Amino acid sequence: MTEQEPLPVGVLGARGRMGVEVCRAVNDADDLELVAMVDAGEGLFSVTDAGARVVVDFTSPETVMDNIHWCVEQGVSVVVGTSGFTPERLHRVEHWLKHKPDVGVIVAPNFAIGAVLMMEFAAKAAPYFPSVEIVELHHPGKIDAPSGTALHTAEMIGASRAAAGVGPSPDATKTALDGARGAEVAGVRVHSVRSAGLVAHQEVLLGTGGETLTIRHDSLDRVSFMPGVLLAVREVLKRPGLTVGLGPLLGL
Numbered sequence: 001m002t003e004q005e006p007l008p009v010g011v012l013g014a015r016g017r018m019g020v021e022v023c024r025a026v027n028d029a030d031d032l033e034l035v036a037m038v039d040a041g042e043g044l045f046s047v048t049d050a051g052a053r054v055v056v057d058f059t060s061p062e063t064v065m066d067n068i069h070w071c072v073e074q075g076v077s078v079v080v081g082t083s084g085f086t087p088e089r090l091h092r093v094e095h096w097l098k099h100k101p102d103v104g105v106i107v108a109p110n111f112a113i114g115a116v117l118m119m120e121f122a123a124k125a126a127p128y129f130p131s132v133e134i135v136e137l138h139h140p141g142k143i144d145a146p147s148g149t150a151l152h153t154a155e156m157i158g159a160s161r162a163a164a165g166v167g168p169s170p171d172a173t174k175t176a177l178d179g180a181r182g183a184e185v186a187g188v189r190v191h192s193v194r195s196a197g198l199v200a201h202q203e204v205l206l207g208t209g210g211e212t213l214t215i216r217h218d219s220l221d222r223v224s225f226m227p228g229v230l231l232a233v234r235e236v237l238k239r240p241g242l243t244v245g246l247g248p249l250l251g252l
């Protein structure tokens with residue numbers, strides 16, 4: 001029996017907080033080989049020169065679309081953790097993939113298994129509670145607000161409430177300072193907290209007569225994202241086209 005060659009993987013944003021962790025996880029996996037590490041200002045060509053078949057992107061919302069476009073054009077599949085995705089951006093990625101039927105792109109707002117479950121549980125619970133708000137809490141180095149996870153959670157909750165015919169959350173506010181009630185996403189109020197000491201955390205608060213339900217997830221260390229990233233790297237070549245979120249990979 002011949003042993004299978006390890007899958008060649010490139011990492012974009014390799015010197016960032018997440019990139020460093022991803023490079024370590026890929027290096028530690030026997031079935032994967034880290035062949036390219038690219039950071040800001042370095043050419044993407046090293047990815048194809050090194051023969052990467054899958055690229056992992058943890059860069060920034062400003063650069064991620066150009067990176068995906070380039071990889072798709074080169075026939076390289078991409079696992080995307082970078083935030084900043086809107087429905088319009090996802091449509092654009094789908095459009096690029098139409099011309100490349102063998103290429104897969106997985107865009108996951110959050111790779112932590114607990115966070116994926118937190119989003120699912122919140123969407124399931126949301127139709128049963130008239131009130132729902134999201135509080136996301138992150139380290140102060142984060143450049144975007146609300147977080148990609150919070151945006152995706154709000155979209156999931158909005159869709160599940162719309163399907164169940166649930167109206168807007170009750171709110172008598174008549175006067176408010178700018179931002180006091182957070183940002184409204186898919187009809188859900190989202191509040192962003194930034195503090196030293198935090199990594200990535202989110203609470204979904206649901207309320208009805210006489211009771212509240214709080215669904216909370218905490219990433220206390222970036223290692224929490226690695227099993228999900230490696231799962232996506234191993235799966236992306238089997239899933240041509242666009243996959244959004246880890247849910248489908250986990251059978252959710």
Ligand SMILES: NC(=O)C1=CN([C@@H]2O[C@H](COP(=O)(O)OP(=O)(O)OC[C@H]3O[C@@H](n4cnc5c(N)ncnc54)[C@H](OP(=O)(O)O)[C@@H]3O)[C@@H](O)[C@H]2O)C=CC1
Binds near residue numbers: 019041060108
């Ligand atoms: N989906 C998930 O589970 C998770 C997603 N994220 C997301 O991942 C992204 C990165 O987060 P984080 O690692 O904390 O951020 P960092 O700022 O620590 O890292 C980003 C890295 O990418 C580099 N970079 C910028 N532009 C390019 C480019 N065009 N090509 C290659 N490298 C580039 C940056 O370089 P420089 O600093 O010089 O600009 C930096 O080293 C964010 O959008 C964050 O929200 C984070 C954690 C989990």
Ligand SMILES: O=C(O)C1=N[C@H](C(=O)O)C[C@H](O)C1
Binds near residue numbers: 083109142146147148
């Ligand atoms: O910037 C981060 O750190 C994180 N970004 C992602 C997001 O925007 O949701 C995922 C996680 O929250 C960590």
